[in-house]
Structure formats: C-alpha cells, structure tokens
Amino acid sequence: MAKKKPKKVTTEKKKAIMKKATEYEKKVAQRHRAKQIGGAGKPDYQRGSTKGEVKNRKTPVTKPELKKMAKKNITEVESKAGFTEPAIEYRDRYKSNIKLFQKGKIIAKKKKK
Numbered sequence: 001m002a003k004k005k006p007k008k009v010t011t012e013k014k015k016a017i018m019k020k021a022t023e024y025e026k027k028v029a030q031r032h033r034a035k036q037i038g039g040a041g042k043p044d045y046q047r048g049s050t051k052g053e054v055k056n057r058k059t060p061v062t063k064p065e066l067k068k069m070a071k072k073n074i075t076e077v078e079s080k081a082g083f084t085e086p087a088i089e090y091r092d093r094y095k096s097n098i099k100l101f102q103k104g105k106i107i108a109k110k111k112k113k
Contacts, residue, residue, distance in 0.1 A: 020056070021056050022038065024054065024056040024080075025038055025044045025045065025054045025056070028044070028045065028052075028054045028078050028104075029044065029045035029052070029054075031104060032045060032047060032052060032076065032078075033047060034046055034047035034050070034052060035047070043072070043074055049075075050075050050076060051072070051073060051074050051075055051076070052074065052075070052076035052077070052078065053069050053074045053076070053077050053078070054077075054078045054079075055077070055078070055079040055080065055081070056080050057079075057080065057081060058080075058081055059081055060079065060081045060082045060083050060084050060087070061077060061079045061081075061082070061083045061084065061087055062084050062086070062087055063084060063086040063087045063089075063090045065087070066083070066087045066090055066091065066095075066098070067090065069098075070095050070098060074098070075097055075098055075099065076098070076099045076101065077098065077099070077100050077101065078101040078102075078104070079100075079101070079102055080102070080103060081102075082102040082107075083100055083102070083107065087100075088100065088107060088110070089110075091109075092109050092110050096109065
C-alpha cells in the first residue's frame with residue numbers, strides 16, 4: 001500500500017486560521033473588558049495588572065502548558081476546549097490566583113476533602 005502524503009496547508013488557509021484566532025482573542029478581550037495585545041511571547045489581553053491568555057482550539061489546555069503560562073505571570077486563561085483534569089488540579093493546589101474559563105464561564109476551584 002502506498003503511503004498518503006500529508007496535506008499541505010496553503011498560505012491563504014494559514015492566514016484565515018490566524019485571522020479567526022485573532023478575532024476570537026479580540027472578542028474574549030472585550031468580554032473581559034481588557035485591551036487585546038497578542039503577538040509572540042506576549043499575553044493575548046491585559047486589564048491593569050491582569051494578563052490573560054486565550055486558547056481557541058479543539059484540544060484542552062494541559063498541565064505543562066498551564067505551568068508555562070504561570071511562569072509568564074498569566075492570571076486568566078480562557079480555553080474553548082477546556083482544561084485537562086491535571087491542569088485544574090495544578091491550579092487548585094499551587095496557583096489559586098489563576099482563573100480558568102471555558103467558553104466564557106469560570107471553572108470553579110474544587111473544595112479540599
């Protein structure tokens with residue numbers, strides 16, 4: 001059987017994807033009453049000293065990704081796909097100052113047993 005070549009993503013398609021992501025970042029920034037910043041190595045939005053990151057994708061945010069954001073002093077993370085259970089547990093245990101949002105709704109901290 002011959003191997004199928006992976007489909008190449010055209011430049012136009014990449015631009016369309018990036019435009020869609022940027023539009024979603026702007027929408028979320030407005031919802032949080034913040035200024036949209038974006039760009040490599042920068043938070044997606046900022047409101048005073050609050051820095052926010054927006055993830056517009058199909059896979060949930062993982063614990064290692066959340067750790068990297070915490071090192072960058074990100075205090076709000078919005079994800080369309082949500083967060084993995086280890087990521088939520090990490091926030092609850094070590095970084096309680098980080099607010100997690102899924103589709104605009106805050107993910108509450110779990111009560112300790």
